[in-house]
Structure formats: C-alpha cells, structure tokens
Amino acid sequence: MSKIWIMIAKRLGLGVLTLFAISIIIFLATELLPGDLARSILGQSATEETVAAFQRELGLDQPAHVRYAQWLWGAVQGDFGTSLANRRPIADLIGTRLANTMFLAIYAAAIAVPLSLILGIMAALFRNTWFDRGANAVALSAISFPEFFVAYILIFVLAQSGLFPSMARIDSTTTFADALYKTFLPALTLTLVVTAHMMRMTRAAIINLLASPYIEMAQLKGMPPARIILVHALPNALAPIITVIALNLAYLITGVVVVEAVFVYPGLGQLMVDSVSKRDIPVVQAVALIFAAAYVLLNLLADVLATLSNPRLIHPK
Amino acid sequence: MTDTKFGQVSRRGLIKGATAMTAAGLILPFGAGGALAEPKRGGILRLAQGSGSTTDSYDPATWDSQFVQVLNTARCGFLTEIAPDGSLVGEVAESWEATPDAKVWRFKIRKGITFHSGKDLTAEDVIASINYHRGPDSKSAAKPIVDPIVEITTDGPDVVVFTLEAGNADFPFIMSDYHLAILPANDGKIDPTSSDGCGGYVVESWEPGVTARLRRYENYWKPNRAWFDGIEMTAIHDAAARQNALITGEVDVIDPVDLNTVALLQRAPGIRILSTTGTQHYTFAMDTRQAPFNDNNVRLALKYAIDRQELVDKILNGYGSVGNDHPIGPSQRYFNKDLPQRTYDPDKAKYHLKQAGLDSVSVQLSAADAAFPGAVDAALLYSEKAAAAGINIEVVREPNDGYWSNVWMKKPWSAVYWGGRPTEDWMFTTAYAAGAAWNDSFWDHPRFNELLVAARSELDEDKRRAMYYEMQEIVSNEGGVVVPMFASYVMAMSDRVAHPEQVAANWTLDGFRAVERWWFA
C-alpha cells in the first residue's frame, strides 16, 4: 500500500506543477487575445486617450512579465487579488459561485453515475437484446442534442406546464430542499448530457472481458450471467469506467457554462466567460486554477482507484 | 411656451424656458392616459434584461451595457432628463439659461434633493460629478462629450456655470447622458465605488452579472414617480430563457425580445409586446480611406445594392423602418423629409460601378451578432441581393468576443450598432465629424464639417433646419456608411404592468426609466 501513498504524493507534487503551467498558459493566452480590459470595458465608447488613462490606472501599462510576477507573488501567499473590472476581492466574487457550481455538479453526478452504471451493466447483461438497443438509442439521442437544446426541450415540457421553475435562481436564503427543486431541470439536463458516455463505456468494458478464458470458465461452471458480470467482469473492467467517470465529473464542474446561461444559474462558468471577454486576467486566472485543481484531483482519484482495482498495477514485475 | 413638441421647440425656448417644459413634461404622460388606469404604488417589478456582466461596476466611467444603464438611472439623478415626448426637462437642474452665443451655461440646482445617505445635494456634487469625466486622467466613456467644457464654476450656492470652448445650443441635452450621473462628492471628488445616489431607488444588493435588488427611496423628491416598492433586476443572456421566464411568470418584463419569435410570443396569453421607434439604427461602416471604398461611386453602388425592406422584414420582423444612409431618424427634429428614399436598384448599382471603372467588385463585410442582433444574417441577405449587381460580398463572421476593439474601425467594412443621440448635432459630431474618435468611416468632408460647426451655433431655426437637411443629403450621397434600417426597441411584459401612453424612445425601457415611470395595474 505504501506504493500508493508515494504515488499520491508524487502526483500532488506534479499537480502543483500543472497548476503553475496552467497559470502561465492562461496568462499568455489572455495576453495574446486582441484587446485588453480597458478596451473591452469601454467597448464601442473607447478612445485612445481614455484607454491609455484606464491602463495607467490599472497598471496595465506595465510589461506582461512584471504583471505576471506580481500576480504569482500574491497567489503564492494566498492572495488572488481583486477583480480589475470592479475592484471586488476575488475571494468574494468566487465564493458563492464555487459553492453553486459544486452543488449542481454533485447533484447531477448523484443522478447520472448510478444511473449510467446500472444501465451499462444491464445493457451488458442483456446485450444485443431490444433492451440494450433501446437504452443505447435513447441515451445516444439524448447526447446528440446540444445541451442548450436539451434544456429548451425540458423547459418546454416541464417548466411551461408549471412543474418546475425555468430559472434556477438560488441564493444564501434558499433552503436545501428548495435548492434541489429549483435546480432539478439543470441537473436533469446535465444528467442527459453525461449519462450516455459513461453508460456506453461501462457496457463496452464489460463486454470486452466476456470472451476471456476465466469468464468462459465461470460460465461453464454454470454460474448465473448476472453474477458473472457483477463479480467477475466488473472488477476487472473498472479502470476504463473510472477514467470515464472522472472525465465526466470534471466536465460537470468545468464545462457547464451553456447550462448556466440557459437556467440563469450563477456558477463559475459564466464568471469565466465574462472575465475572458473583458480580459479581467486575475479573475480568469483564479477560476482557471479552480477548474484545473478540480480536474487534477479527480484524475488523481481515478488513477488511485484504477490502480487499486488492478493488483498487477500495484505490484509491477 | 406651452407647446413642448420636440419639433417645435424654439431655440429661445430651449435656452430659457426649462421650468415650463419641466411641468409640461411631467404632466403630459399621465394626462394622456386614456384606456390605462391611474398609476398607483406597490409591488416588486421583476425585470429581466439580456445584458449584464460579472465585470460591471458602480463606476460611471464604465457604464456600457443596458443592465448598468437601467440600474444606475434608477439609482442616480442627472442634470437634465429627456421626457417621453423627446423634449428636455430638468431633473437635478431646475432650470438653465445661456449667453446668446450659447458658450456659457448657468444651471440652477433644485433645492431639497437628498442622496440616499441623507446628504443634501449641492453644486459641489454636480461639479465633482462632471469633473470626474474630464481631464487627462479620465478613463470615462463620456470624456469626448464633456471635452468641450473649458471650466465649471459656482455662482452662489445653487448655480453651476459651464463655460464651453465654442457655442453649443444643445448643451443641456448632453447633460442628460447616462454616464453623467450626479453623485455625492467628498473633498471635490466622487467615490466611483459607492452605491449612493439621488434617484428613486436605493440599491439593496447587487451581484454583478446576476441580480440587483432595489427598494423605493422614501425621500425621493419627484411626487409622481417611482411607483414600485422595489425592483428585482436579473441578467438573462439567453433569448429563449428570457422568453420562458416571462411565459412561466417568473419575471414581469423582458428586454429585448427575440425578433424571430416575437409573433409567437405575442400569442401567449397575458403577454403584451411594447415597441418604440427612436434613434437606434444599424449601419455598415466602410473605411473611406481604403480602396475600393475611397471611391464614392463604389460606395453608392453598395448603397443601391442592399434591399432595405427585406432587412426590415426579415431581421427586424417589421419592428423598425428603412434607413436612408444617414443617421437621423424620422422622429427627429430636423429629419430631412425631402430626401428621396433610396431603394434596392441593381441597375443603378451597376451604373455606379461602371462610373468607378469596374465591372464587378469583391469586398469583405465583417459582422458578428455583437454588432447588432441579426447582423450576420443581415450581411448574408445583403450579400445575396448584391450579387445581382456584380458585387461580390464575402461575409466574414467575426467572434463576438472583442468585436468593438478588434473588428470595428479595424476591418475595412463592418456592421455597427448605434443607440443614436437625441440631437442631430450630437450624432453627427460623434460619428461623422472629421477626426472624431468614433468616426468609423474615417470620413472627411469639408463642406459637411463646415456646416456642422455653423449649425451648432446658428440661431435662426429655418437656417439651422436647412443646414441639417443639407448635411443629411451629403452623408446619404457621399458618406461612407450604409444605413439600412432604424430598429425599434422591442420589449415584452405581463399585462399586470402598466405604462403611460407615451413611452420614451430615446433608449429602450422608456429611456431607461421604466422602473420609475411604470406601475402595476
């Protein structure tokens, strides 16, 4: 087991390096984008003079590497600074939005992961039957619709009839039960978006193992198919399934800006897009690092679980 | 001075008679109510708008999107206000007068106005508020319009004197600009991060890009305004989400409405569409310094190659009117009624191409929906129709992101949106005067420039009209801008919401003032 701990420690160290690399990439990419904060905020009203004055006020007239160094120095000390656009401390800006994003991601995952595992296992068990085909066709149709379109359909069917609100507006006064009710449609949209991918990977990974000699052996022993799949096939199929689940969980945290926009849900995605379009670099950096950290940690978790699921990986020859 | 119709305001009246106009302006909308019930207090208005960014702030130098404009118009007072009929009335300023050359303006500050913090509004506050936008360190979007002010002083406790570098008869109009909010001063400076103001509503909470909650200011000085107890403003960027919020009754008013489906929305029960036509217009601006746009024959060919009516029908769904290649709208004071309407005519377009020595021409037209809603589609329709005249327009869809900094005035021909300005002089000075910061066609026409300066301080009404007529003709025939259409502001509301019969058209939402002018029926 100590090997696992060493691996975790190594990966966490690498994770910090990853975050550092990302902060440079994001900073450079945002710098490379044409225009800067002064120009974007003033928009159509910008003139050379006012842009120059704005840049002086924000310190944007300093060279890029100086600004990056200043940002990094603050970030290392835990100070992510203030938004250039409205001078609010970034911690304030991000706090509730991070909580909202995590809430929605966990909500959607709590529905989607069990659902897709069950459907995937059943599809493998009843492979090539009409249940298998039907479940596949429905799940595939669901993901072939763009997210915003799935959301519109759900709103048309479930919100216009008055069953659920079309806007998922929650704030600090919203109770937990109320929040579950108000965010049901966005969570359902996300569920439809991610389920097919996980379900199909579960099915594929299990079926891939069914021709292995040890499964045939089990079949010849007369073991019931459900038991073969759950006890013998599934544990060995876990690695790719876990990888795909981790990918989708990361997506639920980092990639839901469109769903946020349609349901007017104040999450990190909208903040990121707004900040990119206004070139508010400190906010972009902070959000990008949160996304990256979520991603790194989920992947680490996936790799640890995948390793644990395969003894050969724990004890390489 | 009882007749305050915009088109008939005499110059003397504009300069001297502000008090009379104030009274008329306030009474008019309610007196003409007709079928609508008398306004009454109460209720929380839930208003959803298609703009609002997490980067918005209280700083008046940076107000650019509709969300902040409406929010801050509710929160703040301005020296002057544009009444629903387009005339000018006093707000923080009770009255004003000018020297005969219109170079020195004296504004009398209304007594008894208090800020939400309880502080009395004084002349110092006015001076600090306007000064915030002036000077070399100003980053304000309003800097170009206050630049002509040379000096601001007080004369007694409640008079502020503005000295301009040259006469400008329309100066009081400029003081109604949404950036020029009067904010409390401390040591001669305003605090751009403070939420204090002297408007009808107090900001209780504001999460930029999400929601703002406002409550009625109990000491508001206007007796017949601010009917709602509170306002809840939400930013909903997605057009379909906005419509759904209105249909499901989660908001009371939405703005703007998606024009593709406005006919369907109208059929929904309990929903009313409101549209106002004013100065908002959409343009395709060419860089007149670059070939082929430097040849006026090519510009004319392009102007004849666009089917304006088709654009009004398909892009605006009828909510607008055709433009005549100049920025002055039919509702404006000096709109040139005699100028023939230009229509789609591929033969004339071909003729002008030939005059330019060309059989055909290929140009790129940059557009993005950030320029105006439907800009890319409008460009595509243009391109299809222009092909018949031997004009090959390649439509380039640019990213919405950074459109105003990277495409507008950078690419040789691009789609542009103009909210419009309440006066002819203001509009021409902003976008057509040689060397102006936003002269997006880089146009320099000596006769036009001469007329612009002359008209600004011309006293005789008829002479002034003649000058503006000629300027419109010059822009239409020789300018570098195709103005295909004037777009209405289109809003939708639940039928619980009532508004005066006359709704202002200078900006959307009753000139940004719906929150203080409207009420619940």
Add this chain to the structure above:
Amino acid sequence: MEVLTTLFWIAVAVSVGMAAGWLFLRVLATALPGRAGRVFRSAPISAGFGMLVILIYLLVAILAPAIAPFSEREVVGGQFLPWDATHLLGTDNLGRDMFSRLVYGARNTVGIAFVTTALAFLLGSVLGLLAAAVGGWLDQVLSRVVDVLMAIPALVFSLLLLTIFGTSVVTLILVIAVIDSTRVFRLARSVGMNIVVMDFIEAARLRGEGLFHLIVREILPNASAPLIAEFGLRFCFVFLTISALSFLGLGIQPPTADWGSMVKENAVLITFGDITPLLPAGCIALLTVAVNFVVDWMLHRASGLKE
C-alpha cells in the same frame, strides 16, 4: 391522446427502420460473395439499420448538389414558410430552403466531423499507446502535457484558441482535433497500461519485438474495443462542439450550412412547440445512433463472443 399518437409514430418509425435494416442486410448478404456475405448474414438488424443510414448519409453528402433543389445560401422566399411541394421542409429564418440546407449540411458537417475525429484519434491513440508501452519519462512528459491541456475547460480553451488564430475551417478542425486528442490519449493510455502488464506482452518483449510491432500487433488489437466505442461517441461530440461554438459566435463561417449552427439558429422555436429545430438535431441524432449501432456490432465481433 397526443402521447398515444406520438407513440404510434415512434413505433411505426422503429418498425420501418427494422424492416429496412433487415432488407439491407439480406441484399448485402446475397450480393457479396463468400466470407463477406456470411459476415453480413450473421449481423444483427440494428447493425444493418446503422449501415443503411450511414450509406444514405454518404450518398446525400456526395450527391448534395444533385439532390438539393436550391443552393445552400440562396434566399428563395419568405421566412418560416410552411412545408409544401416546392419547399419540402419549409424555409428558415432568412427564407432559405430548409431541405437544401439540410442536404448540404450533411456534406459539410459529416465531412468536418470525420476529418476532425480521425485526426484526434490518430494523434491521441498513437501517443497514448506509446506512453503506455514505453513508460518512464516519455509517459511522464506526455501525461503531464495532456494533464495541463485537459485541465483547461475545453470550450473556454477552444474559444481562446479560435479567437487568437481565427475561425477558418482548417483552424476549427485542428483546434477541436488537438483538444479531443487529449481525451483519446488518456483513454488509450489507461487501456494500454492494463495491457502492458499482461503476460503476452512480457513474452513479446522477451522475444525482442520492436516498439512499433509491439504497439501495432500486440497492444492495439487488444485495446481496439474501448477505442472504437470512444470513436463512435467522439465523432458525434464534434457536432456538439461546433454547435456550442456557434452559441458563442465562433462556429463555421456562414452561409455554409452545418447542422450544429442550424440547431442554434432555430432553437428558440422549440419554446413554442415548433419542431423545426428538431430537424437538424434529429439528423445528428440519427447519425449518432446509426454509427454507434455499427460500432456495437464491431465491438461484439472484436470481443470474440459467439452468442
């Protein structure tokens, strides 16, 4: 009642699809000689249906100019005209023929999606399997680079890249392919890692097999199943990425018809129960289902299961 009618039509569509799939298989089985014929004879109806749909899409894509009554950009009438004999599926918001745009959309969308996915898989699976087979510092370097790229949300990353590099079709394909290939890399590496610890790889290494041989002959065949499954999905995700990008104003340049943008252009109509936006979305969905039915069949054959 409405629900029943809908169910009835769904049942009809499924039955017709099944019948067509079965017929198609019979035709293939009879027409093709020898082994190929036998393969198709044993194929499930769903696979037959999938192949038939793909074939139809390919024909439509290739013969688009011959099939479409109008060009994809031509304005032929008023807005949102109803379905009739001239305009089979009515017109769109600018008065362009919907049917013609769907037909041309097949060519543009399927072409771009296929090239993008193929590129992404070439890049991703080669590097992923290489990382798994070689291990050590190469694995570390590649994995860390991919980690960094993947940790940036895909949509925001493509937004950044496309704003910097412009939005021509080539950059669009390259940007989506590179971003997608990171996902493929991770899967390929993870599957590969499980294979390289197997005994037969050990044996191959001891035999002194070269790296190329090891990857292509030993690892790839055993890793193909999950990779094929992933291909089926990634292919369809490209449509969605393009659609999401056009939501942000960065998709394929108009007036080129592509289904992703067409869904976006007409999506608001669904709010009022109008089914127009379902047409392009349905085209994407049908192709997705068809491709994955075929993938399932290949997966089944690759697994070596006899049942």
